[in-house]
Amino acid sequence: MVEYNESKDAIFRALADGTRRDIVERLSANEQTVGMLAEPLDMSLAAVSKHIGILEEAGLVTRRKRGRERVCTLDPAGLLAVRDWTERYVEFWNSRLDALDRALKEDDDE
Amino acid sequence: MVEYNESKDAIFRALADGTRRDIVERLSANEQTVGMLAEPLDMSLAAVSKHIGILEEAGLVTRRKRGRERVCTLDPAGLLAVRDWTERYVEFWNSRLDALDRALKEDDDE
């Protein structure tokens, strides 16, 4: 399994912000321009551009030019890193919860 | 499915910090006192106590008194919230990746 330690922190910090999570979720439906992403958000275009920059540095999003627009897309490489991490954590939580279940069952049996 | 929106942001912010992720991972092995958690970390006890406070407010950790010590444990309620969220995201990433796979396959077929 590949380790993504070098980027893990950047990904976590990128996803810590609600606005950026919103952007990621919206990009999961369709690729969108910076302006489209900014439209429903109550902040300047520059602010949105900065948010996208952070997602880009974390490897979650890529931006390409199309005329005078910039089209944003979810980045498969970043997605893989996030998926691997989340799966690791799901396993981790599940094993904890299983252990808790067993512990509770033992209590009941007494 | 239960929604954890009210706590989601706190959980994300709590897990955005590497020190706190470290604490959570260590607590997954065993419950530990604040002092034990602080021991390998290069910072004051007060700082560690603050980190634990943030994890506590996010619902990920509980602290109880045992003599003059405070014992920290992973909180099942918080764990469930995180697990549900991560599972939702794993599904989300997987569907994206499946879509990408299909798109790439179609390209190959041409």
Add this chain to the structure above:
DNA sequence: GAGATAGTCAACCCTTTGGTTGAGTATCGA
């Protein structure tokens, strides 16, 4: 009871973050 131990709390400090505005660039449409 006296001192050591374990931790919390509040005040403070510096850095980072998340926003703003204003100016600049590239592209589109007339």
Add this chain to the structure above:
DNA sequence: TCGATACTCAACCAAAGGGTTGACTATCTC
């Protein structure tokens, strides 16, 4: 070619984050 559109960039600012220290409380040990 000229003006609007779609951004980006740099400078700036206020608030939040992550750490410190010093004083305090509670408990253990002698």
